[in-house]
Amino acid sequence: xxxxxxxxxxxxxxxxxxxKDVDISFSTGKVHCIIGENGxxxxxLVKILTGVYKIDEGTVKINGKDINxxxxxxxxxxxxPQELDxxxxxxxxxxxxxxxxxxxxxxxxxxKKNLYxxxxxxxxxxxxxxxxxxxxxNISVSEQQLLQIAQGTVNxxxxxxxxxxxxxxxxxxxxxxxxxxxxxxxxxxxxxxxISHKLxxxxxxxxxxxxxxxxxxxxxxxxxxxDIPWVVKKMTGKEINENIKFQPKDxxxxxxxxVNNLTGEKFSNISFDLHKGEILxxxxxxxxxxxxxxHAIFGYxxxxxxTVILKGQPWKLGDTNYSVNNGLIYIPEERKQQxxxxxxxxxxxxSISLLKKLxxxxxxxxxxxxxxxxxxxxxxxxKTASQNTKIKYLSGGxxxxxxxxxxxxxxxxxxxxxxxxxxxxxxxxxxxxxxMKSLAEEGIGIILISSELExxxxxxxxxxxxxxxKKVGEFPTNKTNNSTIINSIMGVNKI
Amino acid sequence: MxxxxxxxxxxxxxxxxxxxxxxxxxxxxLVIASIFSPYFLDPYNLQSLVRDxxxxxxxxxxxxxxxxxxxxxxxxxxxxAFCGVIGGMLMVTGSINPYLAFGISLLLGxxxxxxxxxIVTRLNLNSIVVTIGMTGVYGGIVLVLTKGKAITGIPKxxxxxxxxxxxxxxxxxxxxxxxxxxxxxxxxxxxxGRYMYAIGNSPEAAKILGIKVNNIRTIVFILVGxxxxxxxxxxxxxxxxxxxxxxxxWALNSIAxxxxxxxxxxxxxxxxxGAIIGAAIITVIQNIIVLFGVSPYWQTAVSGILxxxxxxxxxxxxxxxxxxxxxxxxx
Numbered sequence: 051x052x053x054x055x056x057x058x059x060x061x062x063x064x065x066x067x068x069x070k071d072v073d074i075s076f077s078t079g080k081v082h083c084i085i086g087e088n089g090x091x092x093x094x095l096v097k098i099l100t101g102v103y104k105i106d107e108g109t110v111k112i113n114g115k116d117i118n119x120x121x122x123x124x125x126x127x128x129x130x131p132q133e134l135d136x137x138x139x140x141x142x143x144x145x146x147x148x149x150x151x152x153x154x155x156x157x158x159x160x161x162k163k164n165l166y167x168x169x170x171x172x173x174x175x176x177x178x179x180x181x182x183x184x185x186x187x188n189i190s191v192s193e194q195q196l197l198q199i200a201q202g203t204v205n206x207x208x209x210x211x212x213x214x215x216x217x218x219x220x221x222x223x224x225x226x227x228x229x230x231x232x233x234x235x236x237x238x239x240x241x242x243x244x245i246s247h248k249l250x251x252x253x254x255x256x257x258x259x260x261x262x263x264x265x266x267x268x269x270x271x272x273x274x275x276x277d278i279p280w281v282v283k284k285m286t287g288k289e290i291n292e293n294i295k296f297q298p299k300d301x302x303x304x305x306x307x308x309v310n311n312l313t314g315e316k317f318s319n320i321s322f323d324l325h326k327g328e329i330l331x332x333x334x335x336x337x338x339x340x341x342x343x344x345h346a347i348f349g350y351x352x353x354x355x356x357t358v359i360l361k362g363q364p365w366k367l368g369d370t371n372y373s374v375n376n377g378l379i380y381i382p383e384e385r386k387q388q389x390x391x392x393x394x395x396x397x398x399x400x401s402i403s404l405l406k407k408l409x410x411x412x413x414x415x416x417x418x419x420x421x422x423x424x425x426x427x428x429x430x431x432x433k434t435a436s437q438n439t440k441i442k443y444l445s446g447g448x449x450x451x452x453x454x455x456x457x458x459x460x461x462x463x464x465x466x467x468x469x470x471x472x473x474x475x476x477x478x479x480x481x482x483x484x485x486m487k488s489l490a491e492e493g494i495g496i497i498l499i500s501s502e503l504e505x506x507x508x509x510x511x512x513x514x515x516x517x518x519x520k521k522v523g524e525f526p527t528n529k530t531n532n533s534t535i536i537n538s539i540m541g542v543n544k545i
Numbered sequence: 546m547x548x549x550x551x552x553x554x555x556x557x558x559x560x561x562x563x564x565x566x567x568x569x570x571x572x573x574x575l576v577i578a579s580i581f582s583p584y585f586l587d588p589y590n591l592q593s594l595v596r597d598x599x600x601x602x603x604x605x606x607x608x609x610x611x612x613x614x615x616x617x618x619x620x621x622x623x624x625x626a627f628c629g630v631i632g633g634m635l636m637v638t639g640s641i642n643p644y645l646a647f648g649i650s651l652l653l654g655x656x657x658x659x660x661x662x663x664i665v666t667r668l669n670l671n672s673i674v675v676t677i678g679m680t681g682v683y684g685g686i687v688l689v690l691t692k693g694k695a696i697t698g699i700p701k702x703x704x705x706x707x708x709x710x711x712x713x714x715x716x717x718x719x720x721x722x723x724x725x726x727x728x729x730x731x732x733x734x735x736x737x738g739r740y741m742y743a744i745g746n747s748p749e750a751a752k753i754l755g756i757k758v759n760n761i762r763t764i765v766f767i768l769v770g771x772x773x774x775x776x777x778x779x780x781x782x783x784x785x786x787x788x789x790x791x792x793x794x795w796a797l798n799s800i801a802x803x804x805x806x807x808x809x810x811x812x813x814x815x816x817x818x819g820a821i822i823g824a825a826i827i828t829v830i831q832n833i834i835v836l837f838g839v840s841p842y843w844q845t846a847v848s849g850i851l852x853x854x855x856x857x858x859x860x861x862x863x864x865x866x867x868x869x870x871x872x873x874x875x876x
Binding site for chain 2: 348350370371373374375380382387388389390391392393394398401402403405406409412413414
């Protein structure tokens with residue numbers, strides 16, 4: 051049964067048509083997957099379906115009622131955002147039932163005991179191990195993600211559940227948990243909308259699929275009738291070979307970075323070497339300490355003991371300024387908070403690490419700046435309306451290209467990529483892989499942290515696995531099968 | 546072709562900008578004042594207005610630099626009073642050359658800024674809390690030094706700085722203009738300025754970019770201390786006495802001026818020039834209240850209401866605009 055029907059919806063923003071004549075409908079008891087590259091219009095569609103944006107043309111009807119006429123009907127849609135949106139200093143149960151009025155707690159006074167008791171079945175259903183009275187701040191990221199999804203389903207009015215990239219920070223195990231829950235919701239006759247970049251997931255959970263490209267719906271199908279290459283082709287408009295590898299060739303013998311027995315708050319006794327021209331992959335579960343080790347080498351967090359040697363010279367720890375000036379650059383996972391300067395323009399974001407070169411006397415030369423930023427935009431194929439566009443209006447992939455571009459123009463020797471393709475679509479992902487490969491082949495040492503095994507296997511020459519803050523394995527990529535690596539990151543077969 | 550489209554884009558940006566809105570508010574106030582009060586355009590009134598404006602503006606410029614990096618300094622007024630009183634004592638009791646004393650005071654201001662900045666950055670504390678505390682410290686020392694009495698007998702040589710004119714323009718206003726140029730140069734054209742905006746947008750991202758975040762924050766605090774002391778000493782030269790009550794309203798007025806001028810309290814957004822427009826709006830409001838003969842007991846309340854209205858203007862006008870647009874759609 052169709053519960054939501056959108057017809058010919060069009061949404062314009064100054065200068066762009068974000069959605070054009072899109073027809074889409076969701077049925078009860080089915081998982082409808084929506085896929086598309088960044089900037090294809092997924093977020094706009096989500097914002098229309100959740101009532102954030104008003105459409106310029108077309109109609110959206112839920113249970114046959116137009117959302118513009120019946121203001122209440124939009125509450126049938128509950129939305130689980132991609133970015134965690136929880137109250138960190140409140141308890142699990144309080145977060146779960148927020149807002150209280152729509153979750154059945156209508157009394158003026160909040161009865162905590164009752165709240166905790168009512169929360170237990172939900173926690174059990176979602177296999178969340180945290181207690182209802184734990185502060186959200188103290189539970190793991192993947193449990194937070196599950197809690198966020200649970201919160202979306204608690205609302206008793208909701209018949210349509212919109213999941214926006216729910217698995218981005220989930221481990222494989224958690225994803226399985228999530229899928230069980232989704233299947234259960236399906237059997238309760240809810241309509242599920244599942245937005246994801248991960249194609250395998252779409253094929254394991256979806257019933258039907260719609261593909262968006264450049265604001266238009268370019269394809270729709272029952273999921274059983276299509277395969278991954280079909281989806282990729284529809285998304286990008288071109289064929290992509292799944293088996294292409296991006297490992298740099300001709301890795302040099304020369305060791306450019308040598309880490310010895312590094313120990314800090316969340317990791318201990320980490321040792322490894324990085325060769326010139328190599329991509330070294332770091333694999334591990336969320337919380338295994340991968341990012342922390344890199345933060346420590348980069349100087350962002352303190353080190354308790356251990357040494358780092360770069361090109362034979364002892365390396366100064368604890369000073370990001372020193373690291374950057376000496377050619378070690380870290381490209382952070384949290385692009386929004388730690389990567390881009392969101393209120394500044396593309397130009398200011400691109401030039402921020404190159405300002406020393408752009409000075410004429412005391413001031414920054416606008417001309418030199420424009421020229422070099424143009425070069426970055428062209429070299430790295432950044433799509434932006436102009437240099438003066440605020441960077442927050444660019445898609446994730448284009449923001450990442452600006453970050454990589456500005457790093458490259460400051461002549462690094464070592465680049466650390468922390469989840470470089472998080473929230474980035476298939477087409478742009480390959481572009482980033484190709485970039486990393488060509489950078490390595492120019493003689494730069496690259497460290498790649500990634501939660502996607504496929505990504506690590508495609509790109510890196512060697513793989514180091516971490517478990518619970520310790521190094522548990524080191525493998526040459528091409529001579530190792532997936533299960534060996536997975537066992538290693540799961541803590542089985544410790545070396 | 547490209548030229549005209551560029552021009553159009555600039556025009557659009559100017560139309561949309563909060564600065565333009567605030568400029569309109571300012572012009573509106575000026576028109577109201579000149580229509581309803583015969584004294585407003587009187588040269589004497591204008592000169593005194595411009596001189597008042599200079600003091601708030603200097604502090605507001607300083608405050609906006611701090612707001613760009615996402616911090617606030619509530620002790621600006623007391624730094625001004627502290628430096629003013631020390632400067633006055635050096636001139637009167639110490640019989641030091643008044644210009645030398647002026648310079649020493651400015652240095653003292655920079656040192657007080659350094660103290661604020663060091664506490665905030667090295668101990669990783671919230672700047673609002675720290676500077677509220679330091680307000681007490683500086684204000685307390687002033688009371689101990691002066692026992693609440695003004696220091697009189699400031700040498701006449703430096704009156705020129707506070708009371709004189711250059712080409713008919715009050716000297717404090719000229720000094721304010723110089724400050725404006727320097728602040729605009731630093732924030733809009735230099736590496737330091739870019740780094741300030743970067744820190745205001747995200748201190749974490751700035752650190753990852755290799756920017757020495759704490760050093761820059763400290764530098765801005767020093768600048769604020771220096772400018773506060775400058776305003777304080779100008780006040781001493783203007784009054785001819787060093788009052789312990791100098792700068793009592795400066796902290797809040799400077800923040801209000803910067804906010805009116807479109808500088809975000811959250812950091813990383815806005816142009817310090819806006820702070821001047823904000824300061825002008827506040828000064829003109831205060832002037833109008835006096836000219837319109839509002840009872841002195843009411844003056845603070847009325848000026849408070851008007852300032853809140855000015856701050857809300859942008860958000861109210863955006864809301865009205867949205868409502869208009871949605872009405873058009875329904876028809």
